[in-house]
Amino acid sequence: MSNSTCSKRSRLSVVVDGVDHIEGSSHDNGTHVVVEGSSHIVAIHKRFILERDSNVNGKNRITWKSTTLPWEKFQFWEPRIVDGFSLYSEDKTVENAITTPKYSFYHSLQYEGPSDIDGVKLDWQNCDIDVSYGPRETIVDQWCALPEGQRIVYGKDVAGTRKAEFGVFNLELDDSIDVGLEGIICRWNKTGIEKCQKGLTMFKKAHTLSMEKVDVRLIEPVGMHPTLEIDLQEIMPYTDKCEIFMYLILPKNLFIDQFGGHMTDSVTPLFVSGLTDLEKPSYQLQNNGWGSEVLYRLRNGELNRIELHSRYSEPKNVSEQETSSTELVKFNPILFEACDTGISNLFQNPFYSKGVGYERYFTNDTIFHHFQNRQIGVKIPAARWHDYEKTQWFTVLCLLSSMFYLFYKLFSKPKRNR
């Protein structure tokens, strides 16, 4: 996906937890800004825009959401991207990807993206990442924490860019949709930092954190047909233009029966993409894709149930002494209320642009109010390879003894009852 570039633009933004900390969070020497990690630094955002001198057909996007960075802390300027590594492509030939109604989609819990893009380092260990490959430019966004002991040195030469900008802000406003960042913005000229001046950035965010708590849990006992229960009985819609949805990225060990609407009170999915086979075990689907993508529209004011099914897991190579051979499969449901707003500038703000993953299934003016939820883990029992030989012997013995017995019964002299 890399292509020759002619120039770069970059911006480093820092948010601190109070106006008093704006001044002290960074210092400069005329050419470089140094930001020292501290407890007052809420988050940093790094953006690089790589301009190309050639056209690239099609759009691709890479996202990475680290499980160590809580989105709730960054929600004022970060979209709620899917946990793990995702590659969304208009190219249908991506290896092991699934085809969804909107894109070809590859997903993994491990980071599988590049370590840098045209010299821009992708710091997947400390940041959430969104790389958007467009026809004329590539936009790299990284949202990171800066813990104590770490520092960032930023300057035009460090970034190797044509245009550089640095801002340190206090989060002045963060209501349901509007965000206001007030602080200092510095720009570079050819020789060094040109000037720093006070600035205020106002924008509308498309992803917010809902204050309401929704209980999402697995009904016990879990078994091979885990049922997710989402309690929306106490939840009132934000406006009458809002509906609650659940978006699932399921590994291949779990699947949704897209025909299963009749069988239970489960909510019927709006669509299921990817591995929809109802019978195959996970180990026979190695080259068919990584799993499935499912979107549900939930029922407001009700207890919603979503029935999943476990695929059989490959027998495990564990020692005879080990008592457990279950496979723990984890996934992170994304539960949100999607509301039509009629606001035209929701699609883009200085820190992200929409149109990634599940956002594609909604209109551009949709705002997503996310409910806090947790990772779900399902244990799938598996056989143990060291029982294989014993199973073979047992089966053979049962079959041979029964065949001898039945032949004896068939061909021995009959006992007369009368």
Add this chain to the structure above:
Amino acid sequence: MGFEDAWLIVSSLLLRIGFFTFGIYQDTHMQVKYTDIDYYVFHDAAGYVFNHNSPFLRDTYRYTPLLSWLLVPNHYLGWIYYGKLLFVVFDLITGIIIMKQLAKKSKANWLASVWLLNPMVITISTRGNAESVLGFMVMLTLYWLQKGQLIPAGLIYGISIHFKLYPVIYGLPISIYIFNHYKGHKWFHKLALFGAPTLISLLSCSIWMYQIYGQEFLENAYLYHLYRTDHRHNFSIWNLLLYFDSARPEKSVLSKIAFIPQLVITASISILQWWNPQFENLPCVLFVQTFAFVTFNKVCTSQYFIWYLIFLPLYISRSNIPPLKCVTMLAIWGATQGLWLLQGYRLEFLGQEAFFPDLLAASGAFFLGNVWILGQLIEDIKSTEHPKIDKIKKEA
């Protein structure tokens, strides 16, 4: 038809209506649904047919398209339960055919009630299991054979094979019966009168379906059943081994020859018809043969039990098994099944690691219990010249 016959049929009908109605109530009001999961497969497949598509667009539809055609009125009428009602009708007619075959026996209605009033049978058809359609065809084949109407018997037998393949195992005992029955009276001509219509109806249905649905019909309705190795837990003794082998790059030799014990035993049981060529013995042989087929099958679920249960009233009518042994056989069948169901429940609904040795041992117990029962049934058929029930009649 006497008063008792009518009473039995009316009671059977009422019972079925009761189960059917309760099923609708349970489906509407309770979390655990009454309707069989397979019924929704048939229903969805019929929906595709209704919309001029292939029933095989429905995942896991592995049957003849004719079955989905039967359920098209579900969508035409907008009533999902139409198909169930149809299955109940087939189930009831099967019972009436059983009654007719038992007509000359004493306690005929008692015996027929083993099918007609059997809650297991009623539950299976009212939950929407299509086995009643097959049961009807197999029983009609026997009825026409008994009446000497070989051509219609052959035609319906061919359709039954087209529907579910496994009735092909009845070909050998039925041929032995025809050979012995018409020995010295152009037996080959009679055999052809049965065999040719069988082939004609089987091939006609298959070619017709192939012309409409092509390779996907062959793949799903026929070939799948030949090469399927179901890794998911079921009663079969083969189950755990097949699960292991499904995860290996190459199957074990044992898995590859899994059909041989089944084939050998099922075919060998036909000799019981040779030794006792009466027509009355034929349903008994078919009962034992089906029982063996299901016992040795690579996949075995509860719905397969209905395959042999249809012959049970006819079998009992000739059986000499003492009551105590009957109870023991039933107890072993029930207890080993219960033992397996407990392990299956632990694995499927509690998510416990119950594969080895629990589930394997339970499958083994059920298998060996079934084999012991088979042994008793074989012994019973061999020792039966005159059924005890007729002896009682004579004594009376």
